[in-house]
Amino acid sequence: MKAVIAPVKNVLTAQDAFDNLCTRGIGVPGLGLYHGPSGFGKTTATTYLFNQVNGIYVRAMATDSASTLMNRIVGELGSSGMWRINKMVDFTIEQMSMYERPLFIDEADYLMSDVRMLETVRDLYDNTEVPVILIGMDQIARRISTRKQFFNRISEWVEFRPADLDDVMVMADSLLDNDIKVEPELLDELRKASSGEARRIVIGLNQIERLAKMNELDYVTAEHWGAQPFHGVRRPSLVG
Known part of the structure; x- marks a missing residue:
């Protein structure tokens, strides 16, 4: 990132x-x-x-x-x-x-x-x-x-207030490497899971970036991410 x-x-x-x-x-x-x-x-x-x-x-x-x-x-x-x-x-x-x-x-x-x-x-x-x-x-x-x-x-x-979806989109555009883009639906899931906390949103974006790099994705969707959590134990890859 x-x-x-x-x-x-x-x-x-x-x-x-x-x-x-x-x-x-x-x-x-x-x-x-x-x-x-x-x-x-x-x-x-x-x-x-x-x-x-x-x-x-x-x-x-x-x-x-x-x-x-x-x-x-x-x-x-x-x-x-x-x-x-x-x-x-x-x-x-x-x-x-x-x-x-x-x-x-x-x-x-x-x-x-x-x-x-x-x-x-x-x-x-x-x-x-x-x-x-x-x-x-x-x-x-x-x-x-x-x-x-x-x-x-x-x-x-x-x-200081919880991040809204616009904030999470700005964070994704600013922080993610390799011009990786993320579907707004997935970003909104991250916002909800993080309760709008910037620190936890950054952790979640880092995990999304890892998934994208491991699977050579330039656009990550909610389907790519699946049901895995943004924080805690995660599977390393979901894309076959």
């Missing part, structure tokens, strides 16, 4: 929201929130964005404190870190401001249980006004609404 990002609706919406943050008017806050269930493509879309703009990307962890999170951010900025937290915050503010490097924090749900971590991220934004994007699960929007000082700084909210 091709190593590209398929331009599905979630990716395009995330891109549009980020562009809005970068071009926002005076007085419009610059925090964004991408949220939704696991497997809907949040991390993939974020990776695509931060690579385009030389952003800073970190993943929060369950064991993080404000100090360990800042140490990881400083490391992404090319420094060894291990300073006092106020020095790490000052260094990050300087780098974000000087080079206009937006900050992306994945697994941001972990910030919600530590006020100091959340307030440290707010300090980074308040002192730079460079966009900061939080990426979290579907409950983060509700949880963050109780943190009014933070909540009021978010101007772009993107809820």
